[in-house]
Amino acid sequence: MSVLLVSLLLLIPILLLLRRRKSSKRVPPGSLGIPIIGQSLGLLRAMRANTAEKWVIERTKKYGPVSKLSLFGKPTVLLYGQAANKFIFSGGGNTIVNQQTQSIKMILGDRNLLELSGEDHSRVRSALVSFLKPESLKQYVGKMEDEVIRHLDMHWQGKQHVKVLPLMKTLTFNIICSLLFGLERGKQRDQFLDSFQLMIEGMWSVPINMPFTRYNRSLRASARIQTMLKEIVHKKKMELKQKVASDRQDLISCLLGMVDEDDKQVMTEKEIIHNIMLVMVAGHDTSSVVITFIIRVLANEPAISAAVLQEQEEIAKSKPSGEPLTWEDLSKMKYTWRVAMETLRMFPPIFGGFRKAATDIEYDGYLIPKGWQIFWVTAMTHMENSIFPDPSKFDPSRFENQASIPPYSFIPFGGGARMCPGYEFARVETLVAIHYLVTRFTWKLCSDNFFSRDPMPVPSQGLLVHIWRRKLS
Template sequence: MTNKTNFPDQRSTMFAPSGSSLLSEMSFLVLVAVTFLSALFLYKVLRRGHGAKTLPSGSMGLPLIGESVSFLRAQKEDRGEEWINKRVAKHGPVFKTSLMGSPTVVVIGQAGNKFVFGSDDNVLTGKQPKSFTAIAGKHQIFALTGARYKLIKGAMVSFLRPESLQNYISHMDDLVKTELLKETKEKETIMAVTFMKKLTFNIACSILFGIHDEPIKEALFTDFTLAFKAIWSIPVNFPGTLFRQGLQARSRIIKKMLPIVKKRKEELSKGTLSPRSDVISCMLALKAENQELITEEEIMDNFILLMIASHDTSATLLSLMVWKLARAPELYQKVLEEQMGILKDREEPQRQLTWNDIQKMKFTWRVAQELMRIIPPVFGNFRRAVKDTSFGGYDIPKGWQVFWVSNATHMNKDIFNDPTEFNPSRFENPSKPIPPLTYIPFGAGHHMCIGNEFARVETLIIIHHMVTKFDWSQVNPDEMITRQPMPYPSMGLPIMLNARNPSEKA
């Protein structure tokens, strides 16, 4: 009988890895494969438009992600200018990087602004990064060109130009007084950022879109808050990511709005609703040259874009105004004197504000202009090369993004004397005229923000009621600014209110 001992086969133990080492080897192979594919993808992107021979210097960062993480982190910590300046010092005023999933050329200074804002749409288009387009929609005006762009932009502008705004003043004035009284009733402290976001959102809903149902507005506000945070996120559609949350918020917005759009379409066909009632009705009535109507998808995309553009930039500026006036008593006093002067000049003290009253708020608006110079609501924005082009001696391949930066000229000492000094008088008959394309909080040229006048009127009406009814102080005097992606006081700006007339808070 043979004594058989069960030893393991040495050949199998020599060549077959254990469970843990097998996992490690597989992980290594996956890593190698991903790295190779990412490198191949990046190489092809860089080679796209291979006629480009002289790319600017710079770093493309990690495969696929690029430098998006460090850029977004710098934005959140309000170090965006530092992030840009570090690369300008190393590579010059034109450099390459990769942001939001696309290769990007960053251009700095007046010449760069002229290139971006002066280029025709057949050179640079307003197409935005993948995250923005996925959430705002592929049919919003930034993504359109030609006749379709002019048609939809024309409909929006018709509601935002000064002649139309004059008709909204009394309605906006009533809304602000009502919402301010509601927010401050029996309260000594309010969260100014949240209040300004809700107030400007309600104004946009009511005046621009004719949405008055309170539960609908509340639900839309929650979803738009998420969507806006996600438009400058890394476009990774995994559970839990900000991008995924933004996509889900977009879906909910569309689900809530489609019944409203369908109802208005029916009312328009019956003649019970005028196309001039609101922006949605106006777009529903639009017809292209071939008599083709605007689709519901186009209406949804442009509703989302205009809602984002019309309320968040204004909320940013208003939050910064409240923040600045709390920190600068001398500025607050001058703004108060101007606004009280408007009240005293009225023949009927209780009447609503008028267009003429708004035009008298010159110093208040200069404070806003100076704030937007030092802390621009929009740090910068993207364009996209439609074809191979060039700037500053460098080639920009077709499909690459071009990113412009407002601070580059706003804080340039050769353009603005003592640029770090807060000085609203620089916008009042300046001895040194501001050169064109250097002050760009709303963009410039035919790419100027279509809602800039709406934002001015809205801001001035709200500040008028804030300073004539209250003075205030910061709960956290050292509260700093962070970008989300707009610049906001980092703690939500809690302020303590003191009513000038105690009955205002009754």
């Protein structure tokens, strides 16, 4: 009996060891690399050298479309392809939850939409959409137009050369301050911009909080911005209470004015601040990059530039002098928006995104362990010949019939329930800016076509162009 008991006791650790080995074989192939750093520096180097797509392709050739690595301090599984996109945006159910890298979470706050799941995600997303949906945005076209015209008068008019990307970032920041915060031009807006630019530099960084690191600078800038936003929120809350302001005048006022059936505020103050920061980053960086790359495309593609100009001039000539753009005018800019969509296909502002496995997940024959980070790459399906024939050719006609594009293969704004709530805001912002740029100016590139990612695309010299004033033909 004692011999049998001893044998069983000896057998248990062996069985556990075998089981562990069996399970470990099911984890995707690859290496986690050096603790904390992992493959983060390699990916960041590839992005800055504009070879990130090649970096991903080499991994998939070596390990397949599912592989393990370590990014920004966490064990990660890289998923690649149309099936992976579908799994991320629709098939994951409750097994995949929102979670960004530690750097993004700490900089933007843990109650922003990218960190929320389930009922919290639905509640906060619905609140944001109430302001950002087309029905609401119609009344803000004129306000956006005023910011664009003022920007061109201040920074383009009378100039021979301009750096497009820095100027587009200035424009989108001013639009955000005007429409989302109701923050007037002046010292406070300028202080906001300085801290904001420092904050976004460390969004994708190794989360080592030591002096002189990008991450540390971004954290400190984030703290300053949150303090400024808290002051703005308190001021607007008081104005709404005293009924000297409307809850539709800007995004902060809108969110403060939203209450549920029990007359309880839908979003907490912390959630409002963290999501305002998220919308700031999304509306500032992505839109400025898209507009910059459309300008780059129009300089490189004369036939496409002529077609965009023709569409915009027809709209301009159909209106009495000085009459502002309307929502109906934007709906006529079909070709211009197809150019924007093709620009997003070839030069997506977002290279990839992150999620977290809420439980052990079986995917494509592998185990994604609970708590691991999931990294998916936006741009890869955009350049697959089987989905977009001759993918290196810039061809806006691909988007004449979007129903013909396979689901989950074109995802610059996400998909399914995770579709970016700021999609319509970005569309309006882009079309208004392009309308006035092409009808007022013509340009040619003074710099090469190279761009790096940091983490968004940054053209060399900020896309330096030579500009001329154009007269409406």
